[in-house]
Amino acid sequence: MRELRVDLGERSYPIRIGEGLLGQAGQELLEAGLSVKSPLLVVSDDSVAPLYLEPLLEQLRSAGFRAASCVVPAGESSKSLARFEEIMTRALEEGLDRKSAIVALGGGVVGDLAGYAAASYMRGIRFVQMPTTILAHDSSVGGKVAVNHPMAKNIIGAFHQPALVLYDLDTLKTLPRREVSAGLAEVVKHGLIRDAAFVDWCVRHADRLLSLDPEALGYALFKGCEVKAAVVSADETEQDLRAILNLGHTIGHALEAVAGYGELLHGEAISIGMIGSALLGVQLGAPQEVYLRTREALGKAGLPVSLPEHFDTDRIMEAMMHDKKFGEGKMVFVVPTAIGEVEIRSDIREQWVRDIVERLKREASWP
Amino acid sequence: MRELRVDLGERSYPIRIGEGLLGQAGQELLEAGLSVKSPLLVVSDDSVAPLYLEPLLEQLRSAGFRAASCVVPAGESSKSLARFEEIMTRALEEGLDRKSAIVALGGGVVGDLAGYAAASYMRGIRFVQMPTTILAHDSSVGGKVAVNHPMAKNIIGAFHQPALVLYDLDTLKTLPRREVSAGLAEVVKHGLIRDAAFVDWCVRHADRLLSLDPEALGYALFKGCEVKAAVVSADETEQDLRAILNLGHTIGHALEAVAGYGELLHGEAISIGMIGSALLGVQLGAPQEVYLRTREALGKAGLPVSLPEHFDTDRIMEAMMHDKKFGEGKMVFVVPTAIGEVEIRSDIREQWVRDIVERLKREASWP
Numbered sequence: 239m240r241e242l243r244v245d246l247g248e249r250s251y252p253i254r255i256g257e258g259l260l261g262q263a264g265q266e267l268l269e270a271g272l273s274v275k276s277p278l279l280v281v282s283d284d285s286v287a288p289l290y291l292e293p294l295l296e297q298l299r300s301a302g303f304r305a306a307s308c309v310v311p312a313g314e315s316s317k318s319l320a321r322f323e324e325i326m327t328r329a330l331e332e333g334l335d336r337k338s339a340i341v342a343l344g345g346g347v348v349g350d351l352a353g354y355a356a357a358s359y360m361r362g363i364r365f366v367q368m369p370t371t372i373l374a375h376d377s378s379v380g381g382k383v384a385v386n387h388p389m390a391k392n393i394i395g396a397f398h399q400p401a402l403v404l405y406d407l408d409t410l411k412t413l414p415r416r417e418v419s420a421g422l423a424e425v426v427k428h429g430l431i432r433d434a435a436f437v438d439w440c441v442r443h444a445d446r447l448l449s450l451d452p453e454a455l456g457y458a459l460f461k462g463c464e465v466k467a468a469v470v471s472a473d474e475t476e477q478d479l480r481a482i483l484n485l486g487h488t489i490g491h492a493l494e495a496v497a498g499y500g501e502l503l504h505g506e507a508i509s510i511g512m513i514g515s516a517l518l519g520v521q522l523g524a525p526q527e528v529y530l531r532t533r534e535a536l537g538k539a540g541l542p543v544s545l546p547e548h549f550d551t552d553r554i555m556e557a558m559m560h561d562k563k564f565g566e567g568k569m570v571f572v573v574p575t576a577i578g579e580v581e582i583r584s585d586i587r588e589q590w591v592r593d594i595v596e597r598l599k600r601e602a603s604w605p
Numbered sequence: 606m607r608e609l610r611v612d613l614g615e616r617s618y619p620i621r622i623g624e625g626l627l628g629q630a631g632q633e634l635l636e637a638g639l640s641v642k643s644p645l646l647v648v649s650d651d652s653v654a655p656l657y658l659e660p661l662l663e664q665l666r667s668a669g670f671r672a673a674s675c676v677v678p679a680g681e682s683s684k685s686l687a688r689f690e691e692i693m694t695r696a697l698e699e700g701l702d703r704k705s706a707i708v709a710l711g712g713g714v715v716g717d718l719a720g721y722a723a724a725s726y727m728r729g730i731r732f733v734q735m736p737t738t739i740l741a742h743d744s745s746v747g748g749k750v751a752v753n754h755p756m757a758k759n760i761i762g763a764f765h766q767p768a769l770v771l772y773d774l775d776t777l778k779t780l781p782r783r784e785v786s787a788g789l790a791e792v793v794k795h796g797l798i799r800d801a802a803f804v805d806w807c808v809r810h811a812d813r814l815l816s817l818d819p820e821a822l823g824y825a826l827f828k829g830c831e832v833k834a835a836v837v838s839a840d841e842t843e844q845d846l847r848a849i850l851n852l853g854h855t856i857g858h859a860l861e862a863v864a865g866y867g868e869l870l871h872g873e874a875i876s877i878g879m880i881g882s883a884l885l886g887v888q889l890g891a892p893q894e895v896y897l898r899t900r901e902a903l904g905k906a907g908l909p910v911s912l913p914e915h916f917d918t919d920r921i922m923e924a925m926m927h928d929k930k931f932g933e934g935k936m937v938f939v940v941p942t943a944i945g946e947v948e949i950r951s952d953i954r955e956q957w958v959r960d961i962v963e964r965l966k967r968e969a970s971w972p
Contacts, residue, residue, distance in 0.1 A: 327754070475729070
């Protein structure tokens with residue numbers, strides 16, 4: 239088992255990564271300081287719950303906890319105020335008190351929803367994350383929790399750090415191949431912004447990662463969390479530095495907004511976005527190698543590195559402008575200067591971005 | 606004008622109390638570091654808005670701000686997730702960004718609702734309080750913001766400190782007499798828990814307070830905020846000390862839960878609750894003077910000091926037990942040991958409380 243500590247003063251917490259962790263969850267919660275006197279609420283979704291919910295509840299109960307559950311439909315639409323209110327109701331029905339915890343068993347959607355519920359119930363109770371996707375390694379570090387508003391994603395939320403993250407690698411075995419790759423997008427991203435050696439490692443071990451080799455996967459998740467934890471520790475509430483985590487997200491978010499439902503997973507969109515950022519970096523003076531290596535690392539992880547022809551450039555630009563409105567009027571880009579190094583630029587011309595979106599369509603075809 | 610600084614490290618903020626402050630609100634916001642580049646949203650209710658909203662918006666605009674508004678119905682029922690979502694929608698429509706502020710113009714309900722909106726929008730933007738009731742002096746210090754759930758009050762919320770509190774005494778002139786008294790309940794409470802000399806002052810100057818003499822009222826609000834700020838600074842997230850602010854609230858909340866709609870204002874309920882706590886204090890060994898002085902101070906402020914006969918003791922006890930469920934199973938009382946001194950007791954027997962509720966009905970009649 240690997241353990242990483244996210245260093246945030248009195249809000250510091252451990253991330254434990256390994257096999258079989260759900261089978262010892264009760265003990266882990268007790269060690270994290272939770273009391274069996276206060277009930278727990280496990281939030282999950284209807285994809286994950288049939289696989290892991292009952293065994294987890296059994297485990298927690300055998301450790302002496304009262305544990306109830308709340309299962310929401312799988313998918314982004316559950317990040318809503320309506321589901322949030324449902325969790326509040328369950329928490330009240332089950333008598334959760336100020337020393338209780340809400341446990342998120344699932345991917346990023348469940349983590350964000352349950353985390354915002356934990357942040358808000360009684361003005362904040364403890365929160366435990368048990369991520370069941372690779373992508374969730376990203377959201378499990380940093381305490382950004384939120385639900386969506388019909389007009390904007392992640393607009394209603396909080397910064398609320400978990401008390402503990404338990405990453406059971408066994409729960410990743412049921413992930414579809416496409417979601418494995420999409421999850422690896424954020425793993426590779428963490429290398430691209432801060433750790434060139436880890437990018438090399440990802441390229442060399444891409445096959446092991448794609449086949450979910452536990453040793454390789456455990457290491458990759460550890461490294462991904464490590465980079466993110468270092469950035470978050472230095473800038474908990476995203477005043478400046480933390481923005482580097484948005485590599486690939488300016489274009490990526492716009493692609494997600496424009497894509498048809500289910501056409502692009504988040505990881506796929508930001509993979510294309512990171513290729514765009516690399517092109518921008520080269521245009522601004524970074525060596526060509528930055529673009530080539532970015533493309534290789536993402537491609538080897540089974541991710542798209544070009545934009546399907548049918549995406550409309552005008553609509554993508556509009557979506558970016560809409561995002562901009564909420565960023566104090568500036569279009570902000572995270573741009574690589576080398577592999578493992580990025581800078582934040584707010585002086586990017588609209589025409590450059592438009593050219594890059596067009597260029598992305600001319601890259602080698604969709605994998 | 607009086608100014609008080611609530612000392613919370615990097616979350617410290619000033620409370621300004623005086624006449625004519627709304628007329629210089631724009632300047633005050635600029636001095637607090639807000640930028641005219643980011644739009645403001647003023648939240649108010651339909652009692653307060655007709656009196657002060659347009660002049661405030663005019664004032665803010667004349668200082669260069671873009672300022673929109675969102676008006677909710679007056680009353681506790683607006684502390685709902687539905688109204689919260691409405692504010693989120695307005696904030697998005699108006700393009701509020703991370704450097705924007707939500708301004709609460711109104712009493713405690715507006716402050717709690719708008720404050721939770723500010724705590725949650727984009728995971729937290731700035732919040733400015735412009736209280737228009739005496740009671741709101743209490744909620745304007747400490748950053749406790751929340752909405753209600755149909756099953757429990759204030760259960761969905763956050764700790765979110767304002768950037769600035771502007772207390773314009775002119776806006777209090779339209780308060781009905783009953784609400785003036787109810788607001789003074791929390792003012793007197795702050796004396797009872799920490800400042801015997803201020804209790805004396807309240808008794809001597811009760812008439813000036815009831816007639817809304819600006820000098821007396823400004824001083825009383827300043828002192829009330831000062832006590833609360835000292836307690837909150839020492840214990841921002843209510844781990845222990847801050848619980849002393851709940852003097853009178855264990856019984857008071859139960860009375861509110863049992864009372865018919867509109868029968869008891871919050872301040873009236875906690876006035877009776879503080880009489881109950883004083884009786885409990887005397888029973889536990891405090892001098893009789895504690896009870897007599899508490900009764901005098903609250904009575905002079907025009908507050909009820911006894912319980913109307915028709916209140917059912919069993920229902921009051923049930924309501925207290927329900928509250929207890931959320932306090933880790935213990936019934937917690939704040940009990941005075943002297944005027945200006947209290948202790949927190951969790952060893953209070955149910956029968957004692959029952960006897961005191963009965964005794965409260967035999968106190969001198971409802972004023």
